[in-house]
Amino acid sequence: MRKYxxxxxxxxxxxxxYVKGKFQYIACRIILEGNNVEYKKIVTNGVPFVSVARKGKCVIGDNFHMNNNIRGNPIGRVQRCILFVDNGAELIIGNNVGISSTALIANISIHIGDNVKIGGGVCIYDTDFHSLDSEIRKDKGMDKINTDNKPVIIGNNVFIGAHSTILKGVTVGNNSIIGACSVVTRSIPENEIWAGNPAKFIRKINFD
Incomplete structure (x- = not known):
């Protein structure tokens, strides 16, 4: 009986x-179209949260894979993927990119190259969100004006381990790897492994 x-x-x-997947795919397409996102082929588990300002720009390359629920990537800390692009900002994602429960917050510019794997729960921010001056933070308008923003660039063939955070002004070079749960505060050269909080150099990647 148990077998049957x-x-x-x-x-x-x-x-x-199968049925849920079809509805989720349609919902995802509607959300992307409604936010004026440029995209090609996408594969999705679940439905993302997408917010692109009227003067923002979001471009997603071909063969984009996105996991927004526990079925897609059951490793914990599950949330919908978040694609947020502010006024005048841009989020550019290359070809063959995969993300899971990922937050991409672009106040000015985030560029992600081709063949990038972004692990579950990764957050990439190009902004501090608030001023570092406590007096300025008391005024919402002044706080926004005085917030520090710097572009983030993720090179080709990069692998970012689960639950890592990449902060403003960081460039990650081609082929590099970031260990799980790392906090990346400075740029990483090509072909290197970095990990930790704050992330530090571990070793070179040997392709021989």
């Missing part, structure tokens, strides 16, 4: 996932 129940359960789950 398991088979029925698996068949039901397969059908449910």
């Amino acid at each position: 129940f398991s088979l029925i359960f698996r068949a039901f789950r397969f059908v449910l996932r």
